[in-house]
Amino acid sequence: MNLMGVLEISGSALTSERQRAEILASNLANAQTTRTAKGGPYQRQLVVFGTRRAGSARFAGILSGLSNRYAQGVEVMRVVPDPTPPVQRYEPAHPDADSQGYVAYPSINPIEEMVNLMGAARAYELNVAAAQATKSMISASLEILS
Amino acid sequence: MNRMEQLCEYLDLAAFRQRLIASNLANVDTPGYRTRDINFESEMRRAENRLEAETPALRVFEVQGLIERPDGNNVNLERESLLLAQTQLQFRMGVELLRQEFQRITAAVKEGS
Secondary structure, three states, X not given: OOOHHHHHHHHHHHHHHHHHHHHHHHHHHOOOOOOOOOOOOOOOEEEEEEEEEOOXXXXXXXXXXXXXXXXXXXXXEEEEEOOOOXXXXXXXXXXXXXXXXXXXXXXXXXXXXXXXXXXXXXXXXXXHHHHHHHHHHHHHHHHHHO | OOHHHHHHHHHHHHHHHHHHHHHHHHOOOOOOOOOEEOOHHHHHHHHHHOOOOOOOOOOOEEOOOOOXXXXXXXXXXXXXXXXXXXXXXXXXXXXXXXXXXXXXXXXXXXXXX
């Protein structure tokens, strides 16, 4: 049984949660963006998480084979745009206004994004705690020899 | 199974459980993920009654009775955090006992010389 692979699992969660936080920050930053490279207002991005098998094939054997089957890391499977249509606001003076004077703004609720961001931060912290616990277990096992 | 083997088994189980807890915590936001665990006591008992040649097969199960969120995920942060602390302490205890065992052997060797 090796504990090193456990660090890999916690590490995958740290990476994924950070990516999620980045996307959420981007949503927050672009809440008022009406122009993008592909035209139209910014579209809110959603992160889809999925399980990932911990890939430590080097440690073959029954126990690690078993743990690879059951203990899984996490990864960002996809980043998908939110299909919600943009919010139309009447601002005739705006350069991006259409012929009726309406401007399409991204449908982003900053409160919702903040709540998700807090969730990501909390999950990140939690996985740091898990990684620290594993680290202390590894260093404890080194004490057997001393 | 002698004491040393028992302790090794104990440490193996604790390390495996740590792995499951890390996996549960990593997937706290994964839709449809179910909390997994092993029964430490019964696995330990099974290991003691096992013949040496037999390969260990741990029984991993999905934990029942946890509150499920709308996305089908039922990871409970409090449960996992407590188990994390518990497993860590169990592991340290196993290490300490194993170390004492080795020290006893070393002492016996030194007495003889």
